[in-house]
Amino acid sequence: MTKPRLTIKSVLADRRVLLMLVFGFSSGLPFLLVFSTLSAWLRLAGVSRTEIGLLSYVALAYTFKFAWAPIVDAFDVPGLSRLLGRRRAWMVLAQLTVAAGLVGIALSDPAVSVTMTAAFALLVAFASATQDVVVDGWRIDAAPTERQGMMAAAYQLGYRLSLIAAGAGALYIADLAGWREAYLAMAALVAVGLVGTLVAPIVDRREGVEAPKGFTFAHAVVDPLRDLLDRKGWRIVLILLLVAFYRLPDFVAGVMANPLYVDMKFSMIEIANVSKLYGVWIGIAGAFAGGFALARFGLLPSLVFGALSSAGSNLMFAWLALRGYDLTLLTVSISIDNFAGGFAGTALIAYMSGLTGPGFAATQYALLSSLYALPGKIVGGLSGVMVDSFGYPTFFVLTSLVGIPVAILCLIVGREGARPEEPAAEPAGARA
Known part of the structure; x- marks a missing residue:
């Protein structure tokens, strides 16, 4: 039987494309909040340029995310995976950790303890990089090659929109209400990704792959x-x-x-x-x-x-x-x-x-x-x-x-x- 040819209309009507728009927003939201947006707050708080520059090393979490990607593929999140499926459980865990980290940044005072602010920033970066890994895994498992392009494009659009929210949006809120309120508002926006995760289908592709009995390098x-x-x-x-x-x-x-x-x-x-x-x-x-x-x-x-x-x-x-x-x-x-x-x-x-x-x-x-x-x-x-x-x-x-x-x-x-x-x-x- 000949497989029907994909049409643009059928791809755009696919709810997985809309979900990738949401996941793109969720993935992009933390990025500026631990980099340029946070740098502005730190400088206004009197943190030295040297310390601000050193804080940029939290970006290494994004560079080396492949190092812990095998854990995301191989292991369940206790309790959550049985309820939500492996991919969705990891997404929820990563998103909740991002929200907790943003709340931690909001409640910290870089003028008093920049170390505490940096620790929460590192937590956000690590959880955010983990979310990127999981979203890529979900996207690949969710659709065939022909639909990957539109899903990737929707992801990029969502990512750009989140950069506007975490960049200009956070700065506007900080100017009007304060930095603590700005970061708490950004933490609340994590709910966008959480909702998307909970309505997403379970698509854990592990046919023919034996479940691990424990963590092994092999x-x-x-x-x-x-x-x-x-x-x-x-x-x-x-x-x-x-x-x-x-x-x-x-x-x-x-x-x-x-x-x-x-x-x-x-x-x-x-x-x-x-x-x-x-x-x-x-x-x-x-x-x-x-x-x-x-x-x-x-x-x-x-x-x-x-x-x-x-x-x-x-x-x-x-x-x-x-x-x-x-x-x-x-x-x-x-x-x-x-x-x-x-x-x-x-x-x-x-x-x-x-x-x-x-x-x-x-x-x-x-x-x-x-x-x-x-x-x-x-x-x-x-x-x-x-x-x-x-x-x-x-x-x-x-x-x-x-x-x-x-x-x-x-x-x-x-x-x-x-x-x-x-x-x-x-x-x-x-x-x-």
């Missing part, structure tokens, strides 16, 4: 890696190369984007308006376009288009570097680059999601998502040397050429990320 770490190798065989080498280099042109070029704007004599206001405001929403539009493409045309065409368009968009910056100050060309360049980047990001998320296996989704996705950003961070550090050696035009042309071998890799192993089957989902509610 089960938690080695088994997910062995599962990936067993399923993909020698192709895993090409798959990892594709994941590692897919966004490389974007990441490397992005390091030199702002220096280019400054050197082309654009004002800070022009850069902020075009790149930081307008460009963000164009990126979101690109992410949704990627979701539409995945639903309509499938993974492989979307993956190839994303690779070529995101790398090729760097040619616009080469043109801008040759042209010099031109606000219209800057707007067009950022439009193309952000749209293509959003499209490519959605395609890659869908691809990595499809690579994961039942029972290991959170662990394997956390490892893959860590890998995809690593080469860009390493090579990005040399981007300034390249610009100084070759100039902006040659630099951006060279970064665009990376898209050619990446597109070839897509054609070879792009279908490895396709997982068309719909997983069975239990209705929301108690588990027998």
